Amino acid sequence: MNNIDVKFNLNGEPVTAVVPVTWTLLRTLREYFELTGAKEGCGVGECGACTVLIDGESVNACLYPVPEIEGKNVQTIEGLAHPDGTLDPIQQAFIENNGVQCGYCTSGMIMSAKALLEKNPQPAESDIRNAISGNICRCTGYVQIVESIAMAANMQEEK
Amino acid sequence: MTKHRYVGQNYPRTHETEKVTGKAVYIDDLKLPGMLYGKILYSSYANAKIKRIDTSRAKELPGVRAVLTGEDIPEVRVGFIKDQTVLKKGRVRQFRDEVAAVAAITPDIAQAALDLIEVEYEELPGLFDPYEALQKDAPLVHEIDARGRPMRSNILPLPWQFSAGDIEKARQESAFTVKDRVSTTWVNQCCMGPSGCVAEFDTHNNLTFYSQTNVVFGAKQRIADYFAKIGLGGKKIRVRNTVVGGSFGTKLDTDIYEFICIQLALKTRKPVKILFTREEEFKALPPRQPAVFDIEQGCDESGRLTFRHVEAVLDNGAYTSWGATTPSVMMMPISSLYRVPNVFFKATCVYTNNIYAQAMRGYGNPQATFAVETSMDRLAEAAGIDPAEFRYINRNQSNEQTPMNLKITTCGLAECIQEVKKKIAWDQKRGKQNGRGVGMASLIHVAGGARVYKSDGHGIRIKVDDEGHVDVISGGTDQGQGSFTVLAQIIAEALGFRPEDISFNIADTALALWDAGTHASRHTFIAGNAALKACQKVRRQIMEMAAKQMPKLIQMTIKRQSRKDPDFQPPDIDFSLLSDPNNLDIQERRIFLKSDPDNPYCSMDASTVLRQGLHVGTGESQTIMAEVFYDPPTEMLDRQFKGNYSMTYAFGTTGVEVEVDKQTGEVSILNMVAAHDVGKAINPTLIKGQIYGAVYTGSGYALTEEIKLQKGKVMNPNFRDYKILTAKDDIPIEAVIVELGDADGPYGAKGIGEPGLVPTAPAIANAIYDAIGVRITELPITPEKVLDAIKTKEGDAWCE
Numbered sequence: 001m002n003n004i005d006v007k008f009n010l011n012g013e014p015v016t017a018v019v020p021v022t023w024t025l026l027r028t029l030r031e032y033f034e035l036t037g038a039k040e041g042c043g044v045g046e047c048g049a050c051t052v053l054i055d056g057e058s059v060n061a062c063l064y065p066v067p068e069i070e071g072k073n074v075q076t077i078e079g080l081a082h083p084d085g086t087l088d089p090i091q092q093a094f095i096e097n098n099g100v101q102c103g104y105c106t107s108g109m110i111m112s113a114k115a116l117l118e119k120n121p122q123p124a125e126s127d128i129r130n131a132i133s134g135n136i137c138r139c140t141g142y143v144q145i146v147e148s149i150a151m152a153a154n155m156q157e158e159k
Numbered sequence: 160m161t162k163h164r165y166v167g168q169n170y171p172r173t174h175e176t177e178k179v180t181g182k183a184v185y186i187d188d189l190k191l192p193g194m195l196y197g198k199i200l201y202s203s204y205a206n207a208k209i210k211r212i213d214t215s216r217a218k219e220l221p222g223v224r225a226v227l228t229g230e231d232i233p234e235v236r237v238g239f240i241k242d243q244t245v246l247k248k249g250r251v252r253q254f255r256d257e258v259a260a261v262a263a264i265t266p267d268i269a270q271a272a273l274d275l276i277e278v279e280y281e282e283l284p285g286l287f288d289p290y291e292a293l294q295k296d297a298p299l300v301h302e303i304d305a306r307g308r309p310m311r312s313n314i315l316p317l318p319w320q321f322s323a324g325d326i327e328k329a330r331q332e333s334a335f336t337v338k339d340r341v342s343t344t345w346v347n348q349c350c351m352g353p354s355g356c357v358a359e360f361d362t363h364n365n366l367t368f369y370s371q372t373n374v375v376f377g378a379k380q381r382i383a384d385y386f387a388k389i390g391l392g393g394k395k396i397r398v399r400n401t402v403v404g405g406s407f408g409t410k411l412d413t414d415i416y417e418f419i420c421i422q423l424a425l426k427t428r429k430p431v432k433i434l435f436t437r438e439e440e441f442k443a444l445p446p447r448q449p450a451v452f453d454i455e456q457g458c459d460e461s462g463r464l465t466f467r468h469v470e471a472v473l474d475n476g477a478y479t480s481w482g483a484t485t486p487s488v489m490m491m492p493i494s495s496l497y498r499v500p501n502v503f504f505k506a507t508c509v510y511t512n513n514i515y516a517q518a519m520r521g522y523g524n525p526q527a528t529f530a531v532e533t534s535m536d537r538l539a540e541a542a543g544i545d546p547a548e549f550r551y552i553n554r555n556q557s558n559e560q561t562p563m564n565l566k567i568t569t570c571g572l573a574e575c576i577q578e579v580k581k582k583i584a585w586d587q588k589r590g591k592q593n594g595r596g597v598g599m600a601s602l603i604h605v606a607g608g609a610r611v612y613k614s615d616g617h618g619i620r621i622k623v624d625d626e627g628h629v630d631v632i633s634g635g636t637d638q639g640q641g642s643f644t645v646l647a648q649i650i651a652e653a654l655g656f657r658p659e660d661i662s663f664n665i666a667d668t669a670l671a672l673w674d675a676g677t678h679a680s681r682h683t684f685i686a687g688n689a690a691l692k693a694c695q696k697v698r699r700q701i702m703e704m705a706a707k708q709m710p711k712l713i714q715m716t717i718k719r720q721s722r723k724d725p726d727f728q729p730p731d732i733d734f735s736l737l738s739d740p741n742n743l744d745i746q747e748r749r750i751f752l753k754s755d756p757d758n759p760y761c762s763m764d765a766s767t768v769l770r771q772g773l774h775v776g777t778g779e780s781q782t783i784m785a786e787v788f789y790d791p792p793t794e795m796l797d798r799q800f801k802g803n804y805s806m807t808y809a810f811g812t813t814g815v816e817v818e819v820d821k822q823t824g825e826v827s828i829l830n831m832v833a834a835h836d837v838g839k840a841i842n843p844t845l846i847k848g849q850i851y852g853a854v855y856t857g858s859g860y861a862l863t864e865e866i867k868l869q870k871g872k873v874m875n876p877n878f879r880d881y882k883i884l885t886a887k888d889d890i891p892i893e894a895v896i897v898e899l900g901d902a903d904g905p906y907g908a909k910g911i912g913e914p915g916l917v918p919t920a921p922a923i924a925n926a927i928y929d930a931i932g933v934r935i936t937e938l939p940i941t942p943e944k945v946l947d948a949i950k951t952k953e954g955d956a957w958c959e
Contacts, residue, residue: 036188037181039404041351042437046878049351077181091179096171098848102639103178104351104404110179126889133887136878138349138405139639141855142886144848 008069010035011079017066025069026050026061029076037077037107041136048135051108052076058115060134077107080114089155090114090148099148101139109135113149122153164747165648166906169844170658172644183402186355186371191430194357195224197423198269199416199433200259200276201443202251205287205512205871206300207280209249209258216275217261222268225426226276228259232422235388237381237415240315241305243478245418251280252300252477254872255443255514257415262423262431285512286313287871289451289474292509300477300510315475315508319486321494321800323562324501329466333457337537341530341936342451343920345866346859347441348519349883352404354444355434356417358424365395366424370417371403372410372666373636374676377612379668381413382421391425400666406638407856408518409444411678412480416443441876446866447519448482449474450489450506452530456499462544462552466501469493469530475508476515483508485523487611490800492527492917495561495808496603497535497553502562512871520853521913522679524604525860525920532600532921533936536928545589546925547580547599555603555810557899564794564801565808569909571836571897572601572810578834578895579814592932594821595829598925599814600918606838606909607806607901608791609679616790617682618672619689621650621697623783625773627748627766629654629661634674635686636666640912641845642682648841649687649905653694654701655745656765672788680910683841684806687905689789696785701765702740704772704781705750709743710734712771713760730760737761791903806903809914811835813854813922819930821949824942826862826927833915834895839907843896850894850915857919859884865939 004021007014010033017032029035029052041049043062050061053075080088090113093099100106109132116123116131123131128149129142137145177183214226229248236244247256259276263269286292286300292313301310330336357369366386372378375398382396403410416433424431435443451472457465475483486506493504519525539549554572561567579599580586588597608615620632631650637643643665647658664670675681713732721727736742737752744753751762774780794802816830833850840846863882867874875881884890894915900907920938928934933948 030188035181036184039185039187039352041353042878044437044877044879047351047437077179081180087176087179091176094179095173095176098172098641098844100172100175100178101641101848101852102350102352102403102405103175103183104185106178107181129886129889133885136349136351136883136885138351138407138856138883139852140848141851141853141890141892143851143892144844146886 004067006066006070008071009073011075019066021067023066024062025064025066028066029061035076035078039104039107041104048108048112049105051111051135053111053115056115056118058112077110080110090117090152093148093152093155097144097148097151099140099145105135105137109137109145113152117153117156121156125150163652163906165652165658166841168648168842170644170648170842172641173659174643174647174663185352185404186357186369186401187353187434189357189369189401191357191359194430194432195262195264195427196266196269197260197262197420197431197433198266198273199257199419200273202254202256202258203278204251204280204282205254206283206285207251208283209251209278210281211279212259213277214259217272220268220272220275222264223261223272224264224429225262225423226259226272227422227426233389235385236305237385237418238479239481239483240479242301245415245422253512253514257419260419260423262427285871287511287513289472289509289511292511300512313510315479315483315510317483317508319506321490321504321563322502323494326466326468326501326503329501330457333465334460335538335541336455336457337534337541338455339534339537339936340451340453341533343526343529343938344449345446345516345868346519346864347446347866347881348407348409350405350407350409353435353437353440354409354414354416355432356420357430357432358421359430360424360428364391366421367397369401370398371400371406372398373406373638373678374411375400375634375636375666375668376673377676378413385418397669399668400636403636403638407520408447408522410638411518414444438876441866441881442873445480445482445515445517448485448516448523448526450526454530454534456534456538458538458542462542462549464497464499464553467493467499468503471506473506473508474511474513476511476513478515480515480517482516482518485518487796488523489527490563491565492524492531492603494563495565496528496531496601497550498555500562513868514871514873520856521916524602524913524917525857528600528602528917529921529938532918533924536925547576547585550599550601551576564803566803568807568903569838569899569901570810571899572812574897575810575812575834575836576601578897579812579832582832582893582895583814583816583830585814588816589929594930595816595818596926596928596930597814597816598922598929599812600921600925601810601812602914602917604809604914604917605679605805606809607684607903608681608793610793610795610804612675614790615675615685615793616788617674617685617689618786618788619686619693620672620786621693621784623697623701623769625766625770627660627764627769629656630664631661632664632670633686634666634668634671635682636677638677640849642677645683645841645845646686646690650690650694653691654698656748660748672786680809680912680914683908684904684910685789685791687908689787691905692789693785693787696787697783698745700783701745702743704783705743705768706738706740708768708771709750709763710737712763712767716760732760807838807901807909809836809909809911811914811918813918815922815926817923817926817930819927819945821931824945824949826940826945828858828890828923831890831892832895833892834897835911835914836897836899836909837911838901838904838909839898840896841906841908846896846911847894849911851892853913853915854892854919855884855890857916858890858923860938861920861923862939
């Protein structure tokens, strides 16, 4: 199989991946970099469990061809907390407000929320619901996820 | 009332920080050295003879380490009534039948190998309707039963029949009766984390099995039974969990893919992982058991229920998992939701060539409650009584016994109905028939364990080390509900420690004492009670150690201070008081004198005492540890299916306001109130999480979710065609917590895992009836069905 070299920024660090050209970004993250926070819940872009940020936009990594990532900035759930372990306000809010249950959708959910809050620091509830409409959750009924994201927005505001 | 420090608080899920940082290891993420990847080839037909399987090309593919068919492994029957084998030989009876399996060095190679396996079938006509399968001349799905005796029909040998009182007499004496057929369909549990497992044998053929089961000891037992039949009897089996991405019933039974994984590992002598794709989740996992109910009820002039007569037919599919046992739970609402003296219930499970079903959140209760609560609304109307009032008249009450011999100790149903009426503005909004309407439905569910096995117990071990860290070893699991946040609160409260001092080692049969399983909404109640008993012992041990060590430690402190400061005035301390453990107390890990809690000399962190008293030399060393097995004094159902199988029961009511678009048939939920009698909320935020999630899934069950089967084939195996609700569906839910306290529950708590889902669908259906006067008795209530019903009701008027 043909391998390619791709260079990009991963969670703030310049990296090179040597992977088969047919791989997706999700597979590259999970298998090459062993960053397993992004999950393959469906593999066809319907559930959002694989959501990562590419240049600040939330993207389904399971649909993203790895050659396309050249030169871009990728942020995954692993790059969200401060290196000293301090959680991002979104992560903190999910823990405090039961925004996480089984946790399988959580990485993607948090990354979608991150993309939203970067652009819209004080979103309305409908903005939040729109932003996570591509992220399916079976446990929570979304109520406490939506509340957690609103809580995170307020925490960021207070900072 | 006692003031609690942690119980009743919204303690955050700090024990699960890994889940928000991407570090939690799910089965997807688990990788062992040398691990191979297994894939399964399923049948191409719903019913066929296998004429020939050729695996030679698959075996030759580089990277393939094993290819197995039914010819390669012992033909051992598995499953609840042992009606299937692991890999099917000679005959397939459903599309999900496993005919071959491959292990390879990568998942891609395993998949490519599957494509190289040639199977030649001879298709047979299939049975896809349980009523057809019940016909006398219907072909048999199984020619012989588990014991090799010929089958005479497609009816499973499970005699689900319950009766109490005299139905005929009650029917004659009733002022009003109604009779309906109500049906529910297959829905997929849709765990976000796909199913999977890893099997690894050691040199001596002992197995370590990483799974997602919520019943680790049940899985161990089933594998042990299997081992006994394949020549591995007596080998050690260790079942342990990774982090689990949802369960909702799918992980209750040991599935065929798990036995296949074990066979591949045995064959290759390497660890093997099988991980499902989403398509497999839809096609090859047993969904919720569908059922058709013929329900008849009656009441007297004053609206009191006189009888309830229910006959159900369950499409079992081709084989049997726990779906066939859901009638044991259906019996509960049918016999015991509302006071009804005369009850008959019969369920017939029928083999077809559809995919087989099993459990999903509620375990038969959502199906049966849809029937009961649809009929309740119909009967209320027949009797000319407001449906809320009708339910109130017939409500269950504390301290009574139902016809099934369930002992209702505490019951908050009256409170739940009243709360819902108030919050949904029932009296103002009902009966307008203007496209908007309100409806309600209630539930009963087990909330203090469920004795489905001989033991409904939970063993727990709690040990405390010299740092004051508490390690809890429990055979329970967490599939997302936060079982161990709640347990941390209970243990911290009972032990006088802090939740952050407590760590959990869960779901590992090698470490834990036996547990019946984290199912049936039982964990908080059963594990909580076990923990309370263990904490009593541990606390006593710590207090005894403190009584022995604290006087010495305090004297040492005084001596040290006197040495440093010659003017130091030693405090006046009554050491005899300190030497009696009964005079000591502990809170947030600080041990102190009850009579003088603020004295700084007589107060110290538990770790100081523990370091002084634990491993301190020959003859002196001690351990602080307790293990307790709690098994509630409940009964298994007897031959008449009567018995008090839970210590307590949960009650709740859901109220809904809907708007129906009469042009499109679209139903919008404007407001939803779910009131639940939870005994005592150990963690209100987590309880609300259970209610919200269950109500949302219940709303999908009501309106959108359905596995579409065409001649046994799943036609919509993806999230595009199988519609589960998203954040944009935006259903406003209010969760109302009713706390009456239950004397048997830990700090008064009852279970709440499943109840929220149960009454959701009938509440929505009843609200639709109130809005537009049409009653949909078949789930899901799609716009097409609503439009059809409107057309039927309004006839030609609709077109104008």
